Amino acid sequence: EVKIIINGENFKVSSKLNLLEACRKVGFDIAALCYHPALGPVGTCKCCVVDVKSEGSTNYKRACACATEVWNGMDIRTDSPQVREQLMSAIADLRKKQKNRSLIMKIAGNYDKRGDLSLERYIKKGESRLQSSKYQISEKVVEDETDSMLDLLIDRVSNRFIDQTNLAIQVDHTKCIDCTRCVNVCSNLQGMDVYSTISTSVYVDSLMPSLNTKGEFLSETMCISCGQCSLYCPSGAITEIDHTEKLEVIMKTKKKLVIVGIAPSARLSLAEIFKLTPGSLTTGQCAHLLRLLGFNRVFDVQFTADLTIMEEGTELLHRIDDPNSILPMFTSCCPGWVNLVEKQYQNIIPHLSSCRSPQQMFGSIIKNYYAKKINIDPKDIFCVTVMPCTAKKKELLREQFRNPETGLRDVDLCLTVREVGRMVAKRGIEFSELEDREFDNPLGFSTGSAHLFAGSGGVMEAAVRSAYWLKFGEDFPALQYNAVRGLKGIKEAVLDFDGRQLRLAVVSGGKNIHKFLETWGTSSFNYDFIEIMACPGGCIGGGGQPRSNLDIVPIRLKSVYQREQKMTSRSSHDNPYVKKLYQDWLKKPYGEKAMMYLHTTYAP
Ligand code: HC1
Ligand code: SF4
Numbered sequence: 001e002v003k004i005i006i007n008g009e010n011f012k013v014s015s016k017l018n019l020l021e022a023c024r025k026v027g028f029d030i031a032a033l034c035y036h037p038a039l040g041p042v043g044t045c046k047c048c049v050v051d052v053k054s055e056g057s058t059n060y061k062r063a064c065a066c067a068t069e070v071w072n073g074m075d076i077r078t079d080s081p082q083v084r085e086q087l088m089s090a091i092a093d094l095r096k097k098q099k100n101r102s103l104i105m106k107i108a109g110n111y112d113k114r115g116d117l118s119l120e121r122y123i124k125k126g127e128s129r130l131q132s133s134k135y136q137i138s139e140k141v142v143e144d145e146t147d148s149m150l151d152l153l154i155d156r157v158s159n160r161f162i163d164q165t166n167l168a169i170q171v172d173h174t175k176c177i178d179c180t181r182c183v184n185v186c187s188n189l190q191g192m193d194v195y196s197t198i199s200t201s202v203y204v205d206s207l208m209p210s211l212n213t214k215g216e217f218l219s220e221t222m223c224i225s226c227g228q229c230s231l232y233c234p235s236g237a238i239t240e241i242d243h244t245e246k247l248e249v250i251m252k253t254k255k256k257l258v259i260v261g262i263a264p265s266a267r268l269s270l271a272e273i274f275k276l277t278p279g280s281l282t283t284g285q286c287a288h289l290l291r292l293l294g295f296n297r298v299f300d301v302q303f304t305a306d307l308t309i310m311e312e313g314t315e316l317l318h319r320i321d322d323p324n325s326i327l328p329m330f331t332s333c334c335p336g337w338v339n340l341v342e343k344q345y346q347n348i349i350p351h352l353s354s355c356r357s358p359q360q361m362f363g364s365i366i367k368n369y370y371a372k373k374i375n376i377d378p379k380d381i382f383c384v385t386v387m388p389c390t391a392k393k394k395e396l397l398r399e400q401f402r403n404p405e406t407g408l409r410d411v412d413l414c415l416t417v418r419e420v421g422r423m424v425a426k427r428g429i430e431f432s433e434l435e436d437r438e439f440d441n442p443l444g445f446s447t448g449s450a451h452l453f454a455g456s457g458g459v460m461e462a463a464v465r466s467a468y469w470l471k472f473g474e475d476f477p478a479l480q481y482n483a484v485r486g487l488k489g490i491k492e493a494v495l496d497f498d499g500r501q502l503r504l505a506v507v508s509g510g511k512n513i514h515k516f517l518e519t520w521g522t523s524s525f526n527y528d529f530i531e532i533m534a535c536p537g538g539c540i541g542g543g544g545q546p547r548s549n550l551d552i553v554p555i556r557l558k559s560v561y562q563r564e565q566k567m568t569s570r571s572s573h574d575n576p577y578v579k580k581l582y583q584d585w586l587k588k589p590y591g592e593k594a595m596m597y598l599h600t601t602y603a604p
Pocket of ligand 2 (some may be wrong): 169193194195227229230238
């Protein structure tokens, strides 16, 4: 611990903190754009400038707080006139960068003349440290939405270059402020190296933005659409492709029955957008909210998570029992992971479970079963999902998920949790005041196993419970399978499956996946069943989640486990509506009809 003085007040802080963290810890919210606690100091935005003086010294010196250690006797001023002036000048520099960038885009000829100048207010309340800081500029944002801080940070340029080729995330180069967070996240957290700070001849060298994709469109890169970069981008340059307007048009025309299903982890994180206690599980409020937003049926993707487990558990048993089948089997519910396999690890394709993800099973059940049940033409249904994920937007566009006879997509549109947050804000709905409501049925009931899907290891735990039951006709003895729980990037376990030792692994986060697969193809890679999620921690850390502080992920996970324990049914095979679906329509897991509607293929 060291003693420091901030704006004349005495504090004791840990010597391990940098000055920015130390100030924030004791309640001084310093503005910073390039700094992120999970990524460490970069020092490019220069917004976190403070005055610093050592004990005994007479002069204050200006320093970037993120790159400054704390020492005993340090005297800090966070809001002197000089600091304010420096901050305004840093912002002016960022503005200049953006202006240059738009010029570069014009020169490169790579811009989009859409004439659409309505810049979205990405840096708005709750989404940027700047706004909660004590500076005047932040107050201006709150007071005046039309002439805000955003205008200082983001130029209203006449030509914008927005790369939407990825179909899930978009990159608006003219909003980039060179913070390099995306480079850091994509390379160091996800191991994907999509962005780079290297200049290319496509652009004017000296003004090269850091947010570039080596001169390529995103679709031409190895990007797996995980959206982690959109989670960290502080300027709104990288975001999900927004589909809220499209949905609103569909809803307004009232020509279609608009059905929604919400993902396991979305009900945990939506509350954060409305500043409710982190980890608050708001299932009933989410059901209520989705009705208020105008959805005609409000269902639960956790129902099809249970269904996935019935199919995946059965597939696993088939693979284990058949000496000619291919093991290990990998889970296939994470579209970021499926993208990675198809782009970079094509020899794993035969090992991917053929099960569609719960999102896609949801769409398939809605359009092929539920439509008939309620006697409506599937073309009059518009199927929407709410996901913590950006890659799900692209998953639904796969040709495999279009009905070959009708040409209809199973899922029509996917919203991230952030997009739902924006819809709610726009409508002025007070989320915290909503009473609980139930989901509609039959796709509204789910078990604890489905709830576990939200976190890394959840699919594995759920699959183990039901595979055990499918094989031996009795419940998995302990139910709670601690070996696959928690946030460790790579988890391994051996499960005694009535004499056969099943070797299991659970991996989350791109970098961990690459590391785990280093020995792929060698004798030391020895597993039977592997769960993989592209985002760190699984869907609770998804790229479409609210941009909350990242230490919120363990809180979200704890909430998953707590809720799961209290659920009346805890194993997917106990879901009565899933049982009925098999009785009425599918007949049996992994059977002919299930293969047609619930399974899929992959292509390199
Ligand atoms: Fe997920 Fe899944 S758990 S992939 O993490 O299998 O996105 O929450 O909806 O489809 O159910 C995400 C979450 C989600 C699917 C399920
Ligand atoms: Fe990298 Fe994921 Fe962003 Fe693609 S979506 S650029 S893989 S972090």
